[in-house]
Amino acid sequence: MADETWVVTMPKLGETVTEGTIGSWLKNVGDTVEFDDPLFEVSTDKVDSEIPSPYDGVILEIYVQAGETVPVGTDVVRIGPPGSTPGAAPAADAPAAEATESTAAADDPQAGQSAMAEGAGVVHDLTMPKLGETVTEGTIGSWLKNAGDTIEFDDPLFEVSTDKVDSEIPSPYDGVLLEILVQAGETVPVGTVVARIGEPGATPSGSGAVAPATPASGPAAQPTSSASSATPAAAAGKNYSPIVRRLAAENGIDLGTVTGTGAGGRIRREDIQAAIEKRPAQGAAAPGVTPSAPTGAAPAAAPAAAPAAQAPAAGMGPQAVPAVPGVPDERDEIQTLSKMRLAVAAGMVQSLQISPQVWTSIEVDYENVEIARRKHKDAYRKATGASLSYLTFVSKAACEALLKFPAVNSSIDVPNKTQTFHPYVNLGIAVDLDQKGLIVPVVKDADQLNLKGIGINIKKQAEKGRNGQLGIDEMKGSTFTITNVGPFQSYASAPIINQPNVAILCTDGVARKPVAIGDTIAIHSVGIIGMVYDHRAFDGSTASMFLLELRNILQTRDWDAELGG
Known part of the structure; x- marks a missing residue:
């Protein structure tokens, strides 16, 4: 069961917070939980907070009881995939509060090499977050830190793109980024381990190159992309993020004609937006002419005199777009939506x-x-x-x-x-x-x-x-x-x-x-x-x-x- 469970740790609820007290448990062992369900209450010297579940599944074990005070990063509860039965063996014999190395290291010898890096101490697995109830996968947009970098609580670590939103993911810990397991451009299921963070002062082993991803088990465990650090297609930008695919489809952009500015030539959202803005200056489709369809869709030509609202030609794929998308105006200003919005x-x-x-x-x-x-x-x-x-x-x-x-x-x-x-x-x-x-x-x-x-x-x-x-x-x-x-x-x-x-x-x-x-x-x-x-x-x-x-x-x-x- 070690590979099929997830552990929720005591969160760091402020830059100077080093420990937290479990106020009360809102779920019991054996309870089924869904993403964002309140799990437990935490009290610190600064704030009382309700901690939601980052996973769908079943409560298998509670390590820290109500009233106990433990350091930030201590494992407090273990969650298994939907249908799990409590009583299965935990990921490690001892509670995580006493652990001196990553549980991932105990289960995965390859991961253990980095977990046992000099001075690593407790190693935290950072997983692909679930950024919405219906979201099952995410694409790493870009890494904002490199292996070996010292990071602090709430420092931006990486960008994630889904079919609904682009988000900047902050670090939940102080420490050192030991390993990056999923490179920019890769799409992996929610719960996949994307990086490992060691305690402050830890030294990454090896060169710090990107290691293969460690997917989490469960309903969404199988990656939708097999790309890894050695996969040429991903480095060439062929593994498009959901938001890139959607923007291209909505605006009639042929992804094969777009030059990516991301790592390894990956096409980013900004590249699609730039292609949309440049289109009029590069001979945009005249009224009545269907713009380029996404790769793989049959080209659809229409008479020059056809009305602008004409439907796409027959034979176009499911991502076909209306004949004439809105023409961008150079006076438009595009801003990133705030987290609150x-x-x-x-x-x-x-x-x-x-x-x-x-x-x-x-x-x-x-x-x-x-x-x-x-x-x-x-x-x-x-x-x-x-x-x-x-x-x-x-x-x-x-x-x-x-x-x-x-x-x-x-x-x-x-x-x-x-x-x-x-x-x-x-x-x-x-x-x-x-x-x-x-x-x-x-x-x-x-x-x-x-x-x-x-x-x-x-x-x-x-x-x-x-x-x-x-x-x-x-x-x-x-x-x-x-x-x-x-x-x-x-x-x-x-x-x-x-x-x-x-x-x-x-x-x-x-x-x-x-x-x-x-x-x-x-x-x-x-x-x-x-x-x-x-x-x-x-x-x-x-x-x-x-x-x-x-x-x-x-x-x-x-x-x-x-x-x-």
């Missing part, structure tokens, strides 16, 4: 894939709220330091309405045929980080707070979020979320649900408008409140009644009395 993007797509989302809305006459705001806003700001905004009133009213309609304040698990109703409100408030991304800090037990308490806590959590001071626990556990785009004078919005909530409320812009009051016309403050909900959890009647209750609270509550008269 990629995380937001992934979360939004995942939410839409999980739940059928429906939008409904209601118009609210805020005049009752506006009268109280005008009367109390100065005193409120002086007492709390917070603005007496419409969001504060909506949040208070929402907490009351949620307790009357528990389905809206629930979580649903269709695979397990369960729905969990929360008799409390942990209110998530979406916070914009200067247009660079979104976070959702949580006001815990918001239903127990009065109007002032809710306003103060929203302000505090938003400020901590913008200053990067929120702990992980302060962004977990929401039961319902509100996003407030009203200050930007939006009219009506349909946001995406913040999983695992089953609904999200949006407060849009408030404007002075004529309204009918009996048989008379008056000018009041009016705005739309919209809600997107998971149709699996409840139906349109519940959504509409919830919004009606929310509106009635806002329009009829004696807010003046609640604010102190």
